[in-house]
Amino acid sequence: MVRVEELLLQPTSTGMLLGLFMMLLLVVYYLSSDVKSQEGNKEPPGPKPLPILGNILQLNLKRPYLTLCEMSKKYGSVFTVYFGPKKVIVLAGYQTVKQALVNYAEEFGNRDITPIFFDFNKGHGILFSNGRNWNEMRRFSLTTLRDFGMGKRGSEEKIIEETHYLSKVFKDFQGKPFDTSQPLNYATANVISAIMYGSRFQYSDPEFKEMITRTNENIKLTGSPSIQIYNVFPWIGCWLKNWRLIMENYKINVKQMKKFLDNLEETLNVEDTRGLVDAFFVHKKNAEKAGDKDSLFHEQNLMMTVFNLFAAGSDTTSTTLCWCLLLMAKxxxxxxxxxxxxxxxxxxxxxxxxxxxxxxxTDAVIHETQRLANIVPMSLPHATSCDVTFQGFFIKKGTCVFPLLTSVLYDESQWESPHTFNPAHFLDEQGRFVKKDAFMPFSAGRRLCLGESLAKMELFLFFTFLLQHFRFTPPPGVSEEQLDLTPAVGFTLNPSPHKLCAVSRA
Structure with missing residues (x-):
């Protein structure tokens, strides 16, 4: 477990700078009004924060969701924790998270944009935007994705086509051990690419592979301890290797994507749009013709929307499939x-x-994998859109809120054996599939994942096709018991690096 004090003790320039910064700001601690309670209002309880550092010394910076789950046992389902001087309200357990995100959807419906995400989104796109920009980009994306078959027969055909390309890659390993994550990532990225651009990429395409590698690396790095510290003290960014690497990856991806999007715009046929990007260009051109200077259909929103959909549409689904195959071998x-x-x-x-x-x-196995894998344990951070009194506690407008999804997916009041792999969680006594209200891997409310229907189709069709054709086993010399289910550190929880054998059942 990595804690801040360990970082500070390391003989690095970053550690020394953090130490100096801590000492300087201790002097002005009581000038921070955010640490003091609102007079006359009952605020959520929580551990006592230290000056400036808040509660970060108490957090496992590699896996903060574990610390927050432990804190909820002491402080309840609504509690306060300070990430440095920044106040965060944590929501824990199915009942509380559902009440906040569904019953108080408007009040808890804004996005808290942390420094690392603002660095490259700047409030554009879908995932890390608010207000009019978020409303318009989400509405456009959801409508257009549906028009191009998301969750319908059109996307089913695209997924089925991709299963055959993926199967060929698996067969080429001839039962020898290989890392399943890479081809799975290519396959899911191609499904969202076909919907966005109207075409797929060859798995051997170097630019396609490099784009995915850089995107995945950035997703992993944003969950690293050093970036957790950066989000608290963003002025230290230029001294952090991980921050510099994230920004370098981002700049290369922007350059590569701009070239690709420019080509799509040059070959645009407004009478025959190929995908979401073409539809965006049509909106953009119509706004320009109308002289709409306030139009949100501009290059920055296009770039960020494409990046948001590409990352979200490939990483979480491929990660879940990777967990599926690992659990089958286990x-x-x-x-x-x-x-x-x-x-x-x-x-x-x-x-x-x-x-x-x-x-x-089979359906129960897929759902149980999503539950146990707990891909996005703290969801994406929310923020209150107004002052709100929730479960008797006062929460100010603009306060960061963590809906702790891991506490929902592992809620002992909702699951018979929450910490074990048990497909029976989704089956009744007659072996029929049953839906569970506490199954929330896609979050809930206004910020529900807009690609949920596509992800569900992909998980079922890819998993069923692969299990129809292959038996998955550990590498020679490795027992099922030795397969490690400890997730790797990252913003999303991937399995630890491993290899499996895909043995043909033909």
Whole structure:
């Protein structure tokens, strides 16, 4: 576990600068009004913060969600924690998170934009924007994605096409150990690319591969301890290796993406739009013709919207699939039951989405993987859009809020065995699939993941096709017990690096 004091003790320029900064700001601690309670209002309880540092010395900076879950046991389902001088309200447990995000959707519906995300989003795009920009870009993206088949037959056909490209890659390893994460990432990235651009990429395309590598590296680095510290004290960014690497990756991606988007604009046919990007260009041109100087259909919003959809549409889905295959290798008796169900219902034909209702155990395995994998444990940070009294506590407008999704997915009042892999969580006594209200991997409310329907289709079709054709095992010499389920450190929780064998069932 990495704590701030360990960073400060390291003989680095960053550690010394942090130490000096801490001592200087201790002098002006009581000038910080955010540390003091609102007079006459009851605020959520929490651990006593230190001057300037707040509670970060108490946090596991590699896995802060674990510390926050432990704190909730002491301070309750609504509590306060300070990341440096910044106040954060943490919501824990299914009932509290659902009440806030669904029943108080407007009040908790804004996005808190941390320094690392503002550095390259600047309030544009979908994921890290608010107000009119967020409303218009989300509405446009959701409507356009649906027009191009997201969650419908059109996207099902795109996914099915991609399953065959992916299967070929797996077969080429001829049962030898390989890292499944890379081809899975390429496959899911191609599905969202087909919807956004109207075309897919070859897995061997060097620019495509480099774009994904840099994007994945940035997602991982934003969850690193040094970037957690940067979000508290953003003035230290230029001295942090991880911050410099994130910004360098971002600049290269922007340059590469701009070249690609320029080519799409040059070949645009307004009578035959190929995907979301073409639709954006049509809106942009119409706004220019109308002389709309306040139009939000400009280059910055296009670039950020594409990056948001590309990253969100590929990383979380491919990560979940990676967990699926790892868990199949870890628990061969579960894998065997999935094989038998697929064989009896589908046989050798192509799986389609309609099969899901007839494959309750397979569906339960996918859902249980999403629950246990806990891909985005703290969700993306929210912010209150107005002053609100919630569960008897006063929370100021603009306060950062962490809906602790891991506390929902592992809520002991909602799950029989929350810390174990148990597909029975989603099955009734007759073996039929049952939905669970506490299943919230896509969050809830106004900020619900707009790609949820596409992700669900991808997870079912990719997983079912792969399990139809392959049996997944640990590498030779490695037992099922030795397969590590400890997640890697990152903004999203990937499995630790590992290899599996995909043995053909033909």
């Amino acid at each position: 628990y061969p008796h579960v894998q065997e039951r999935v094989h038998k169900e697929i064989d009896s219902v589908i046989g050798a034909r192509q799986p389609v989405l309609e099969d899901r209702k007839y494959l309750p155990y």
